[in-house]
Amino acid sequence: MPRTIRRRPAPALVALLVATTALLAACGGGDDAADEGTAAAPAAEDGTVTVTHAYGETEVAVGPERVVSLDTQWTDVLLALDAPPAGYAADPTLEGGTYPWRGAGLGASEPIDVGRGASLSIPYEAVAALQPDLIVVSFGVQSESDYERLSAIAPTIPLLGDEEVDAWQDMAEVAGRVLGDEEAAADLVADAEAEAAAVREALPGLEGATVALANYVPGDAIYVVADPDDGSSTLFSQLGLEITPTILDRADGATGRVELSLENLDLLDSDVLVLFTNGADPGDIPGYANLPAVRSGAVATLDYADVTGLNTPTPLSIPWSLERIRPALEAAAGGGG
Incomplete structure (x- = not known):
């Protein structure tokens, strides 16, 4: 399936969350x-x-x-x-x-x-x-x-x-x-920002690791944040994480989110995978168990509210979000914390 980059998506879509339709939506500050x-x-x-x-x-x-x-x-x-x-x-x-x-x-x-x-x-x-x-x-x-x-x-x-x-x-x-x-x-x-800095200091193994923030829409596709300058990338950048290069290559410099067919699941070869599943079991996706982050245990499977706090991060949601992805971060960093 060809890539799809959406600019100016509707609020429910840019939230990278909506279960019934499709997509959701490092800035340096x-x-x-x-x-x-x-x-x-x-x-x-x-x-x-x-x-x-x-x-x-x-x-x-x-x-x-x-x-x-x-x-x-x-x-x-x-x-x-x-x-x-x-x-x-x-x-x-x-x-x-x-x-x-x-x-x-x-x-x-x-x-x-x-x-x-x-x-x-x-x-x-x-x-x-x-x-x-x-x-x-x-x-x-x-x-x-x-x-x-x-x-x-x-x-x-x-x-x-x-x-x-x-x-x-x-x-x-x-x-x-x-x-x-x-x-x-x-x-x-x-x-x-001190909240993220504390996690980065506690988990030095995160430095230079890759991350994918993705929305799995059953029966459709997977939508992945593919823009390092987007506001949703800010927190990950502050943690020392980078968007996985395979996703950046697929986005080809466009602003927005990239659409992956389930046949292209192997492009999610990040060290950390943050995934919103819309209530589905990602284990049902062929090849999911072979993804690097799944094999290492560096996956955070989040619900709607949790992933909203990452996709549209705020000073109030950051502590909440960090707590929920901390186990995946620790796995990718090789322990610690």
């Missing part, structure tokens, strides 16, 4: 994106900041009081900065519509029904009803017309860069400037 202009300029004398993004620029008044988040990463960044949104996109796949690492942080926030699968869409009327003074959305905006329609409700920050998933560090930098607390944002980034 905020500095790289800032160098490319995908960041917030310093506050102007009139108390505004200008955020550069995929569709141009948005001027935002510093200290918005009612932020509506239609993006998992943005919601977590706001929570981590003690600025919970007035409304947030609920995930209908999960009981309660939210992720376990958030705890009760969204108790006072209004969940927004964004649908699921083929019916997933931006609920413009529900967003407008919350009377936001800022909307953050990332890849949920599929076109400039979507962005303009949201911008007619309130200033809107869509995807910051050109990748399918923004690095959460870039979001934190922008959030710090928009909220008027750059120091808190910098501390947040430092603390979260």
